[in-house]
Amino acid sequence: MSDVPDIATPVRTQAIMNQFGINTKKSLGQNFLTDINILKNIVAAGDVQKTDNVVEIGPGIGALTEQLARAAKQVVAFEIDDRLIPVLDHTMAPYDNVTIVHNDILKVDLEKEFAKQFEDVTAPLKLVANLPYYITTPILMQVLQSGIHFDNIVVMMQKEVADRLSAEPGTKDYGSLTLAVQYRMNAKLAFTVSRTAFVPNPNVDSAIISLTPREPLAIQPRDEKCLFELFKIGFVMRRKTLWNNLTTAFGKGEAMQAKLTAALAAIDLDPRTRAEKLSLERFVELHNALFDAGVYNV
Numbered sequence: 001m002s003d004v005p006d007i008a009t010p011v012r013t014q015a016i017m018n019q020f021g022i023n024t025k026k027s028l029g030q031n032f033l034t035d036i037n038i039l040k041n042i043v044a045a046g047d048v049q050k051t052d053n054v055v056e057i058g059p060g061i062g063a064l065t066e067q068l069a070r071a072a073k074q075v076v077a078f079e080i081d082d083r084l085i086p087v088l089d090h091t092m093a094p095y096d097n098v099t100i101v102h103n104d105i106l107k108v109d110l111e112k113e114f115a116k117q118f119e120d121v122t123a124p125l126k127l128v129a130n131l132p133y134y135i136t137t138p139i140l141m142q143v144l145q146s147g148i149h150f151d152n153i154v155v156m157m158q159k160e161v162a163d164r165l166s167a168e169p170g171t172k173d174y175g176s177l178t179l180a181v182q183y184r185m186n187a188k189l190a191f192t193v194s195r196t197a198f199v200p201n202p203n204v205d206s207a208i209i210s211l212t213p214r215e216p217l218a219i220q221p222r223d224e225k226c227l228f229e230l231f232k233i234g235f236v237m238r239r240k241t242l243w244n245n246l247t248t249a250f251g252k253g254e255a256m257q258a259k260l261t262a263a264l265a266a267i268d269l270d271p272r273t274r275a276e277k278l279s280l281e282r283f284v285e286l287h288n289a290l291f292d293a294g295v296y297n298v
Contacts, residue, residue: 007061008033008039008066010032010199011199012018013061014199015060020086022178023198024200032198033063033197034063034197034198035068038193041191042064042128043071043128045191046206047152050071050073051124052123052124052126052151053073053075053121054073054125055125057105057139060079061091062091064076064129065077066091069092069095073097073203074123076099076113077096078108079165081103088100106138112226124151125149126150126151126153129155129156133204140180144180144184145180145228153211154211155173157207159205159207160204165211166209166211169276169279176235176246179231180231187211189208189209190208192205192210193207219271221287222287226287226291228285233246234278234283236248244277245275246260256295257293259290269282269285
């Protein structure tokens with residue numbers, strides 16, 4: 001497809017937008033990349049091969065989709081904006097290995113949709129995308145909690161969110177998203193992207209983060225769904241103690257307080273501790289202690 005001109009140039013991007021009467025929607029976090037080198041670096045960071053299935057979320061007018069199509073076995077891209085479907089039908093016409101799914105990624109049963117759309121479900125699966133910034137966290141949480149194995153996840157996001165993914169305990173960036181990501185993946189900042197690389201320019205700088213599967217923790221949780229909920233509970237009121245957040249979530253009755261006290265004592269955890277001080281492993285210990293104390297049995 002080398003004879004097909006790249007979408008990702010300022011001139012062609014504007015021409016496509018003019019042709020279809022498209023204006024970017026701030027409400028959908030639409031900012032179109034117009035730097036071909038950045039797009040190629042994203043594909044390289046994902047180590048996308050001709051043997052790979054690739055999922056993309058928010059393809060826009062298809063600039064990254066095009067680069068993925070040239071590198072991958074098959075690309076399935078999810079787009080929510082009605083206006084962009086005819087644009088993508090046009091820009092992706094030269095590529096017979098691209099499927100556009102007109103749907104809200106947050107409302108999709110990922111496992112069923114992937115089984116339906118990918119021709120070879122045994123191929124390595126990767127997620128490579130310029131995520132809509134306003135729903136970056138919900139998308140990542142959905143993907144990570146789906147239980148689907150991704151060989152690599154390479155996504156562009158707001159730089160301050162990227163900083164949270166690789167944060168260490170005790171730092172200001174450390175939180176529930178950090179824990180949810182690091183429970184399944186190793187997070188590495190690949191490179192940063194200036195706001196000038198987009199049309200229109202966003203008011204923030206961006207970063208590409210690479211997530212690769214990690215080895216399972218030495219200590220395993222009793223219930224993964226409850227563990228992910230505990231990550232959120234711990235940081236509902238960031239400056240409050242664990243005790244405050246736990247009693248707010250589970251209840252302040254005498255019986256519940258006794259269960260919570262027993263759980264914390266079982267792992268020698270001071271109730272005055274703040275969640276930001278706990279490592280991932282310590283959070284799993286806390287979850288298991290809460291589970292064994294019957295806290296979840298309500």
